[in-house]
Amino acid sequence: MEDDFTYVIRKALRGLNLAPGDAAARAGLAESEVMGLIRGTFSKDAASRLAPVLSLKPEALAGLPDYEPNAVDLPSVERLDMAFADGQVNAWLIRHDGRSMLFDTGASNSSIALALNAFGAPHLDAAFVTHDHQDHVGGLEEVARRSRVLYLPGGSGHPIQAGDVIAIGLLKIHAFDLNGHCAGALGYRIEGLEKPVCVVGDALFAGSIGGCPTETYLTALELLRRGVFSQSDESVLLPGHGPASTVGEERTSNPFFP
Numbered sequence: 001m002e003d004d005f006t007y008v009i010r011k012a013l014r015g016l017n018l019a020p021g022d023a024a025a026r027a028g029l030a031e032s033e034v035m036g037l038i039r040g041t042f043s044k045d046a047a048s049r050l051a052p053v054l055s056l057k058p059e060a061l062a063g064l065p066d067y068e069p070n071a072v073d074l075p076s077v078e079r080l081d082m083a084f085a086d087g088q089v090n091a092w093l094i095r096h097d098g099r100s101m102l103f104d105t106g107a108s109n110s111s112i113a114l115a116l117n118a119f120g121a122p123h124l125d126a127a128f129v130t131h132d133h134q135d136h137v138g139g140l141e142e143v144a145r146r147s148r149v150l151y152l153p154g155g156s157g158h159p160i161q162a163g164d165v166i167a168i169g170l171l172k173i174h175a176f177d178l179n180g181h182c183a184g185a186l187g188y189r190i191e192g193l194e195k196p197v198c199v200v201g202d203a204l205f206a207g208s209i210g211g212c213p214t215e216t217y218l219t220a221l222e223l224l225r226r227g228v229f230s231q232s233d234e235s236v237l238l239p240g241h242g243p244a245s246t247v248g249e250e251r252t253s254n255p256f257f258p
């Protein structure tokens with residue numbers, strides 16, 4: 001999992017611009033109890049009382065230490081799981097009906113080259129970028145060299161924006177607005193695979209969201225509700241870090257969506 005409960009609580013405090021002491025007072029907790037949660041001492045009782053103050057779903061926050069989405073098994077979707085800093089970053093390779101496309105490019109040219117070679121993908125029909133953060137665009141040069149078309153949100157090359165629909169073989173890729181974690185971020189809904197698939201970049205992780213400053217926090221949540229949680233429960237979610245999930249599982253277990 002990309003985030004544990006400490007990150008979720010810190011992201012909510014930052015998003016709502018709340019100091020731990022203020023949140024504790026509103027929840028009827030001692031500041032030391034909230035600090036304990038932030039530092040990694042889990043208490044189901046304290047988490048359940050703090051959750052409503054942070055507009056988090058109490059059962060989901062209390063259940064987060066045990067949450068892990070079910071493994072997603074879609075034959076045409078492969079996760080390129082690459083080491084980055086002290087964690088990892090994903091790119092997603094989709095091969096369907098003789099076409100191949102990549103979502104995000106990893107943190108460096110060498111890491112994406114290694115991953116694509118390991119998966120036997122020397123050439124791509126198209127590549128799409130979710131947002132302009134180094135761990136997602138670091139391999140841009142290598143991917144541009146391998147791909148017939150490279151779609152960059154608002155960028156050079158083939159710009160793409162929310163509302164655009166790209167047809168690749170039998171698939172339709174719908175770009176939609178996922179601003180918040182990063183200005184100009186896009187999500188991609190893919191139609192035509194065995195199940196509906198949504199590439200969400202760092203806007204959403206299994207059990208969490210990407211960090212947002214206070215200025216964009218509520219917009220980020222609203223855009224996720226509109227663009228992702230409006231989809232069917234079986235829709236598969238492919239995030240920029242951590243495991244894949246589904247809309248149904250996140251509806252129940254992601255604390256940010258009460």
Ligand SMILES: [Fe+2]
Pocket residue numbers: 131133181182202210
């Ligand atoms: Fe990011």
